[in-house]
Amino acid sequence: GRLFAARLPAFGFAVHHLTGAAPAPGAAVRADLETLENELLRARFDARGDLASLYDKRRGRELLAAPVRLELFDDRSAKYPAWEIRWEDLARGPRASFGRLEWREVVERGPVRAALEIRRSAAGSRLIERWSLAAGAAGDRLECAVTLDWRTPATLLKSVYRFAGACPEATYDTGIGAIRRPVSSAGLYEVPAHHWAALDDPATGAGLAILSDVKSGWDHPDSSTLRLTWIHSPKASFKWRHQRTQDFGRHRFRIALAPFAGDPVEAGVPTLADRFVHPVLAFPLEPAHASGPPEPRRERYELLSMEGNGALVQALKPADDREGVVLRFRNPSSRPAVVRVRSVDPAASGAITAATVLDGCERPRPSNGGGGGDALLPIASDGSIQVGVAPGGLATVGVDFAGSTAVGLIPRAPRCEALSLSGSSCLSAARGERAGRGGFDGRGRSFPRECVPERIEDATVPFDLAHTSGGATGVLLPRGEEVQIPGGFAELWLLAAAVGGELEAAFRLDGDSLAPVRLRVPDWRAPLFVESRYRPRLAGGSLFDEVVRRVPVAFATPFLRDRRGCDLVAEPGLLFALRVPLRGSRRVRLPDEPRLRLVAATLAAAGARPLREGTPLLR
Incomplete structure (x- = not known):
């Protein structure tokens, strides 16, 4: 699709009408296989595909003293492998770099943005870097979107930025302010920073900020170098052997490099990082039907x-x-x-x-x-x-x-009505309380009662949970029951999950007169954000695509409760929103599936959908 520069208000939205291909203005950004350039910055890439130069055109300064490298370090922690990065491994230096270039291509040529995509591999892992420069106000930083398929054992992966200046102290983002720390030593080396770290040369006033949306471990090995930890897959002992594949899988994240002058906080690096970490979100609007009268809609x-x-x-x-x-x-x-x-x-x-x-x-x-x-x-x-x-x-x-802040924006939720379910299982348990009726999963495990609200206001439809409060038996284990649907509703939404593994459930409409609606129901303890997984039993290890979860997560708790009422720390629980289109039917026969848990049901008068970036907004 064609990119355009959108002008937006703060804390609000603007509607832009795309009416056709407009004449392209003069190119504000330029790209070839070795260079990305706009009115503020010029980036040059070497034969290995590494960023070799970043030139600040406003101040006439080169920011890099050496190409940005991805370096692989031995990662030999045996005592605390999940948590520990050893000073000895960093002091020894990298054993190799992520250097095998496989392919590069200019994938965007402006005028709003230009992008260069670089693919490389090393030690069984594959990497795609998409470097981009924008025109206008967004062109004050060089961005890189990273997709990394990682399966290299006993390895620490760091990106290394060598600044063209001397900075005895690096500045790190603390989330509220910033802190300066000296060059790394055996007593203080791997340190946290939320979304940025920076080097500034007191002699020249030049500075280089590294922005990161999710990676947060840094070190400052010498006065001109910053390193950001991308991956930590330790060589663990037999006791902790399950941690040897830590960080294996697919990673997606973004980084950026930006010049500044003077102190990073006073120069506005926190504001720049906020803009980078929280980009503008875009949603297509559904056009008004030509047959109906025009509906007023706020444009800004x-x-x-x-x-x-x-x-x-x-x-x-x-x-x-x-x-x-x-x-x-x-x-x-x-x-x-x-x-x-x-x-x-x-x-x-x-x-x-x-x-x-x-x-x-x-x-x-x-x-x-x-x-x-x-x-x-x-x-x-x-x-x-x-x-x-x-x-x-x-x-x-x-x-x-004085008025309502809801302004009837986009979206307008459909008319909804709770549908009563009569169940025999419990949803939650209090701390120290034994789970009744076998708990949620039949084995005594439940959601923590203090985390369960009486009503869930999901981005799709609301769900009423009042019938499950106080440990009441309100969760239905369906055995083929028939549910009567009142007139005027288009969809049945269910708050549900499977226990004992993902399953497929068939909902039959008006007996068997219509084709059944078949839905995949994820397990209530399924990983929340896993995109890929590592199979260590396959020869050499193998990455495979996990099912991209298309069932909206409607509710989640960070821990569960066992049969004795004790907390199961770091074991999250999930409930999902299942959509059953009614197709005009007035009866729905539920599946005969005792591993399915139906917690709540909501009827929607019109088509409802989850609100996610890139999905159409409802008017």
């Missing part, structure tokens, strides 16, 4: 406008227990920050009527005046509020509006 919306330097928005979310929204700010700098917040379109969402100072748990803070009540921020004559954030601190504010 901006909830709030914010002015001020230093503080960043950590969260913007609906309030849990009242109307309005919750705003959380962070200040990564060493100076106090002040942010002015106002409603952009009072006619749509209403003017700000109250701003309550909240604590980290989003509870109102008491007033300092001594008269009781909640701490409130004053509202200025122009309708704005002013929020102060301490250096390296957080501030949370609840904002109420």
Whole structure:
């Protein structure tokens, strides 16, 4: 598809109409097999496919002293293999580099973005790097989308960035602020950073920031080098042999390199990292039907406008227990920050009527005046509020509006109605309580009761769980029951999971007059994000594609509870949203499948679908 540069408001959305191929402007980005270039940066790749040069055109500076390499280190931890990276392995240096170039191709040529794709392999693993440069404001960084199929044992994989300058201390992102650390030593070498780390040369003022969306382990072996850990697959002892295949499988993540001048925090690297880690999301809209009357639709919306330097928005979310929204700010700098917040379109969402100072748990803070009540921020004559954030601190504010912030955006959920299910199994158990009726899985394991709400507001349809509260037996193990469907509904949605492994369930409509609806139901303890898996029993090991989960996860808990009421730590539990199209039928016969667990049911009057990037929004 054709790319275009979209202009978007903050904290809102804009609708863009694609009417056909427009004349392409002059190329703002240029690409060939060795170079990516825009008005701000020029990247050059060597014969091995490594990034050999990154030139900052605004400041006239080369940022790299040597090509960016992927280096393979011995990873010999035997005592704590899952957690430990040994200083001895890093001090010994890499045993090899990820150097075998197999293929490269220019896959995008602008004018909005240019991209070069490079494929290589080493020691049984394969790598695809997609380097890209954008035009305009997004062109201030060189990005790389990485797809790595990893199956190299006893190996630590690091990307190595050698800066064209000297920096005795590297700067690391702490999530709220930043911390400077010296060159690595035996006592402090592998350190964490949330989304960025940076080197800056005090003598020249030049700086290089490395941004990362998910990888977070770094080291600083000398004054001009930063290394980011990509993979940790240790050579474990026999006791911990199951950890030898740790990190085996398919990995997808993104990194970026960006120049700056001066101190990284004051130069705006935290803001740059936020933009990189949280990119704009795009959704296609369903066009209005030509036969019907035009339906009014908002083309542009901006909830709030914010002015001020230093503080960043950590969260913007609906309030849990009242109307309005919750705003959380962070200040990564060493100076106090002040942010002015106002409603952009009072006619749509209403003017700000109250701003309550909240604590980290989003509870109102008491007033300092001594008269009781909640701490409130004053509202200025122009309708704005002013929020102060301490250096390296957080501030949370609840904002109420005169109108609704829901503005009837896109999507509008269909009319839904809960359908009663009568079950004989328990969904949850309290801590220290023995699971009744064999628990959720029939073997005593259940969801932790304190984590189960009375209602799930999923992105697809809501589910009512009140009938399972307090350990009540509300989970149905279907044995071919027939469910009567009232008129006016198009879909039946089920909150369900399988126990004892994934299964296929057949739902029969109006007896056998219509073809059955067959659905795959994942196991309630299935891995949540596994895309590929390693089969160690096959000769040499083999990667194979896992089923990409197309069943929406509607509910998840990070741990379970056993038959004695004890926590099963790091054993997550899942429930899934199953969609049964009714096709006009008024009766649904459930499967005769005792391994299936039906927790709740919801009827939807129109087609509902999960809200995911790239899927159409409902008007």
